[in-house]
Amino acid sequence: MFERLDRLADDPILGMMAKYRQDTSEQKVDLAAGVYQDELGNTPVLRAVKAAEQRVHDNQKTKTYEGLAGNISFNVAMQDFIFGERHPALADKRIATVQTTGGSGGLHIVADVLRRANSAPVVWVSGPTWPNHRPLIKGGGLEFKTYPYYDAERHGIDFDGMLSTLEHANAGDVVLLHGCCHNPTGADLSAKQWDALVDVLARNELVPWNDMAYQGFAQGTDEDAYGARLCAQKLPESVVVTSCSKNFGIYRDRVGAASIVAADAEKAVACATHLANVTRTVYSMPPAHGAAVVDLILRDEDLKALWLEELGDMRDRINSLRRNLTNALEARTSTNRFSFIARQTGMFSLLGLTAEQVDTLREKFHIYMVSSSRANIAGVRKSNLDYLVNAIAAVL
Ligand SMILES: Cc1ncc(COP(=O)(O)O)c(C=O)c1O
Structure with a gap:
């Protein structure tokens, strides 16, 4: 029965994440995955979540x-x-x-x-x-x-x-x-x-x-x-x-x-x-x-306050990355064509690049994003900002 099934193409986003993991370049940049990343590129467990997990574990009486x-x-x-x-x-x-x-x-x-x-x-x-x-x-x-x-x-x-x-x-x-x-x-x-x-x-x-x-x-x-x-x-x-x-x-x-x-x-x-x-x-x-x-x-009042603080930190980081990326791209390209990045919210923006430009960014510069040029802004770091901006300018 199952011989009738052919192998499916990879999910576009998950497939891109797999390619990123296989890339051995030290300069690689992940703007594809839809998860928050901190300045070190990690997606950490929030402190409020860790503390709550401990309490849930200690107090759990049944798994019915x-x-x-x-x-x-x-x-x-x-x-x-x-x-x-x-x-x-x-x-x-x-x-x-x-x-x-x-x-x-x-x-x-x-x-x-x-x-x-x-x-x-x-x-x-x-x-x-x-x-x-x-x-x-x-x-x-x-x-x-x-x-x-x-x-x-x-x-x-x-x-x-x-x-x-x-x-x-x-x-x-x-x-x-x-x-x-x-x-x-x-x-x-x-x-x-x-x-x-x-x-x-x-x-x-x-x-x-x-x-x-x-x-x-x-x-x-x-x-x-x-x-x-x-x-x-x-x-x-x-x-x-x-x-x-x-x-x-x-x-x-x-x-x-x-x-x-x-x-x-x-x-x-x-x-x-x-x-x-x-x-x-x-x-x-x-x-x-x-x-x-x-x-x-x-x-829980204390856990909620801690969580809201951590959530605020994630939000502030993304919003400041948006401003930094816009400023750096504008300075590098001498245009205001990327000003929208600072105006938008959340993790994603469409950078407005062609599928070929996205391919070149990946193949030549090890920068990964979805072919629509959807970029996860949380993947930008102080340490890769210049590299990223120079690469985008190079493919424009
Ligand atoms: C717009 C939108 N809706 C729903 C989801 C689903 O999220 P979950 O991982 O909780 O299923 C996502 C996740 O990326 C999303 O971006």
Whole structure:
């Protein structure tokens, strides 16, 4: 039977990471992997996470199954974190949340619930979007459409194009949005743009689905949730999928949450049963460890303060790398063509290089990024900045 299967091409991002690991050059630079790196190129375990893990380990009394919704205490803590403790939708009990296996698991689970709610859902995705969105949420009967988002010429958002396209979407269509730190472009909606977008979503009865993989990486944990909170406040229905991979640095522990904001409390209970029921058919229930750690951090004053400090350090480092890279590229190329890097947020930007230039950077200079020229800014260090800037200037 399996002789019918041919070897698949490598995943573009994971394949690039494998090539980077095999490269023996001392000058190699990794801007491909989607993980935070510190000045030494490490992705360390946060101190708050280490301390919480120790306590979880010491206090764990059983390893029996959790329920289908995962860790209930974690789900409640995540609701407060995502929406803010005093959000009206929480007071009205309109939000159903389940623990998921990372953001990816959440995206997949929500897609299945969407199919149950609507036999032929249309999901609008940004052009471009995270390449894994479609494979994760595709499946029988689901149709993808693309709304304009990034204007590569101006290195900014084509907001008029986005709104005018969504004005023509049909009632009940789902609009997948990046809550903050848009991947791969780094271009985020301003608060004013979110306000205008939510008016269009309301008028056309569209359902926003916010993918929040980087809450706390752009401006702050509350600021970054502006759009998701607004949707939950102003619209009868919305969805939020959250990943704890980046902001807690627990990538391999696979922790996330899927939240459906329903029209009323009764419908929220119904949605909770469907989220749990879908989970049962995919992986039965999520793993316990990482969610217990996040739950403890969010509920313990000292651990939370330490975590917020560490998260702030990661955010500040990325934002200052953005400024440094822009300044160095502008000085080296005597142009302002890279000024957008400093304006954007989160780990990623599209540098605006051709696929050939990206290949040359890899083959000649051992600098790795995705062929779209998506670069992980956290991979830049003081020690490789000049080398990187000279190499980019050389391939332009
Ligand atoms: C936009 C976006 N959504 C979701 C995810 C999924 O994250 P996780 O590793 O928690 O599955 C990522 C990870 O890179 C992402 O960039």
